[in-house]
Amino acid sequence: MNGYVEAGYAVALGTLGAYSLWLLQRSVKLKRALIPIKVTDDEEANPKGQ
Amino acid sequence: MRMPVVRTIIGVLSLVSVIVTVILGLFITPPDVVQGNLARLLYVHPPVAWVAYLAYGVTSLASGLYLWKPTRSMRWDQIAASSAEVGVVFTALTLVTGSIWGRPAWGVWWTWDARLTTTAILLVLYLGYLALRRVQVSREKRAKRSAIAALIAFIDVPIVHESVNWWRTLHQGATVASIGTNSKIHGIMAWTLLLGFIAFTLVYVWMVILRYEVTVTEDAIEALNISAWTLERENEIGSLSDEIAGLLSDNKDRTGTSSSKVR
Amino acid sequence: MISESIAVAIKDLRVERRSKVGLNQVLPFSLVVVLLFGFSLNTQSRVLTTIAPGLFWVAITFSSLYLISRTMRLERENGALDGLFLLGISSVSIFIGKLLALLLTIFVLEVIQIAAVVILFSVHFESIALICISTILATVGIGTVGLIYGSLASDDRLGESLVPLLVLPILAPIIIAATNCWSDALGNHGGLGDPWLVLLTVFAIVFLTVGVSSFGAILED
Numbered sequence: 240m241n242g243y244v245e246a247g248y249a250v251a252l253g254t255l256g257a258y259s260l261w262l263l264q265r266s267v268k269l270k271r272a273l274i275p276i277k278v279t280d281d282e283e284a285n286p287k288g289q
Numbered sequence: 290m291r292m293p294v295v296r297t298i299i300g301v302l303s304l305v306s307v308i309v310t311v312i313l314g315l316f317i318t319p320p321d322v323v324q325g326n327l328a329r330l331l332y333v334h335p336p337v338a339w340v341a342y343l344a345y346g347v348t349s350l351a352s353g354l355y356l357w358k359p360t361r362s363m364r365w366d367q368i369a370a371s372s373a374e375v376g377v378v379f380t381a382l383t384l385v386t387g388s389i390w391g392r393p394a395w396g397v398w399w400t401w402d403a404r405l406t407t408t409a410i411l412l413v414l415y416l417g418y419l420a421l422r423r424v425q426v427s428r429e430k431r432a433k434r435s436a437i438a439a440l441i442a443f444i445d446v447p448i449v450h451e452s453v454n455w456w457r458t459l460h461q462g463a464t465v466a467s468i469g470t471n472s473k474i475h476g477i478m479a480w481t482l483l484l485g486f487i488a489f490t491l492v493y494v495w496m497v498i499l500r501y502e503v504t505v506t507e508d509a510i511e512a513l514n515i516s517a518w519t520l521e522r523e524n525e526i527g528s529l530s531d532e533i534a535g536l537l538s539d540n541k542d543r544t545g546t547s548s549s550k551v552r
Numbered sequence: 553m554i555s556e557s558i559a560v561a562i563k564d565l566r567v568e569r570r571s572k573v574g575l576n577q578v579l580p581f582s583l584v585v586v587l588l589f590g591f592s593l594n595t596q597s598r599v600l601t602t603i604a605p606g607l608f609w610v611a612i613t614f615s616s617l618y619l620i621s622r623t624m625r626l627e628r629e630n631g632a633l634d635g636l637f638l639l640g641i642s643s644v645s646i647f648i649g650k651l652l653a654l655l656l657t658i659f660v661l662e663v664i665q666i667a668a669v670v671i672l673f674s675v676h677f678e679s680i681a682l683i684c685i686s687t688i689l690a691t692v693g694i695g696t697v698g699l700i701y702g703s704l705a706s707d708d709r710l711g712e713s714l715v716p717l718l719v720l721p722i723l724a725p726i727i728i729a730a731t732n733c734w735s736d737a738l739g740n741h742g743g744l745g746d747p748w749l750v751l752l753t754v755f756a757i758v759f760l761t762v763g764v765s766s767f768g769a770i771l772e773d
Binding site for chain 1: 307311314315325326327329330333334337375378381382385386389390392393492495496499500502503506507509510
Binding site: 356410413414416417420421424425426430433434437438441442444445448449451452453455456 | 701704705707711714717718720721722724725729748751754755758762766769770
């Protein structure tokens with residue numbers, strides 16, 4: 240082989256890998272941001288969460 | 290709950306098929322008679338290019354479905370956006386892998402060939418599309434405008450291709466032999482190429498599903514933020530009006546008492 | 553509808569007459585661009601004459617972008633567009649009117665620019681008819697695409713700086729075709745049967761149709 244072939248494969252796999260890792264990381268982060276937090280039922284005692 | 294399962298299955302399938310393609314392409318297949326080892330790049334480059342065009346096809350279709358009133362749904366807009374972003378990644382890859390192949394094959398990194406030039410313009414067109422999506426407007430407005438932009442780009446691509454084609458052929462004739470016609474394709478080479486197409490298409494499907502989920506979640510968070518903000522605002526206004534009402538009633542009481550005093 | 557379009561066009565031209573942005577900023581800009589091309593390229597050789605068509609069209613495209621941003625900014629500021637809609641003027645009339653005014657401004661710019669190119673680059677036209685027709689058709693294409701994208705991205709400042717990125721790739725066929733028309737007209741092998749004229753015509757018709765049919769949808773949301 241002559242270096243060009245390896246470079247081509249490396250660029251293709253590297254870019255796709257990096258993009259998918261970035262997507263996965265974003266997806267995990269966003270899912271965490273959306274986990275509903277359990278709210279204790281003291282709304283009546285303390286309205287508007289103050 | 291079914292979507293993540295499907296996504297994971299496709300993800301595993303695409304990973305496996307890409308690995309098999311790479312092993313076949315780099316080590317198992319024999320070197321090409323004419324191009325030698327360089328032909329190994331052809332198991333990657335055409336599939337990647339095909340996915341780029343597929344992605345833009347999906348974007349255009351989804352944009353059209355969004356603009357058509359009976360099928361209008363935010364979902365199409367989100368699919369169009371996801372597919373365009375993945376398409377931009379694959380277009381960039383198409384240009385880079387093509388360039389790496391072109392350097393030893395033609396002696397230059399770049400040539401003003403019709404296909405190359407069209408692909409480069411395609412990349413810039415959809416980079417513009419993605420940038421347009423970042424302009425701050427309401428979601429409906431953004432969806433409609435980006436759908437129109439995607440369709441205009443779709444209309445423009447054949448005109449670009451035709452003009453670039455004429456431009457090159459009228460002046461110097463086609464210098465670049467089209468890929469793959471100058472050599473007879475060996476059995477296992479053909480199968481590897483076919484596997485390459487399947488593998489990268491699967492990668493595309495997996496990426497679009499994941500990107501779509503991310504977009505949906507982002508939009509949901511944005512909507513939550515907006516509703517939280519409106520709630521806060523309403524509470525503020527509510528407490529303000531309470532205060533004003535309190536002041537007014539105070540005043541009334543005072544005037545009431547004063548008037549009663551006068552009486 | 554025609555009278556409405558003309559009214560919109562006259563409004564835009566009156567704004568231009570009073571502000572003189574085109575005259576005082578865009579015209580000198582395009583002339584400076586042509587001068588810079590002269591400085592940056594070898595003025596001794598015949599190269600300048602042969603690449604003059606390309607230089608002309610690049611300069612015109614950049615100057616037009618300037619005018620396009622300007623014409624859409626006029627409508628955005630002070631909610632002027634809502635005023636036009638309140639007057640009951642249809643979006644198609646607004647589109648055609650603004651396009652007419654924009655094209656007229658670019659034509660004036662082009663006439664002066666052509667004179668500059670002829671004098672500075674010692675260009676000699678063999679086919680005046682081809683030059684005129686190709687220039688008109690290409691300008692219609694540039695103006696139409698510019699107006700469509702100007703309105704697509706006209707909502708805030710971020711959008712305005714985006715217009716060149718959106719418009720230039722779309723205009724690639726226009727630049728190629730117009731430059732080649734001009735080369736043919738300079739090189740004495742052009743006539744009205746020039747194949748590039750067909751491409752310019754198709755482009756202009758396609759994007760006029762797109763503009764007329766989508767301008768309303770873009771603005772009235």
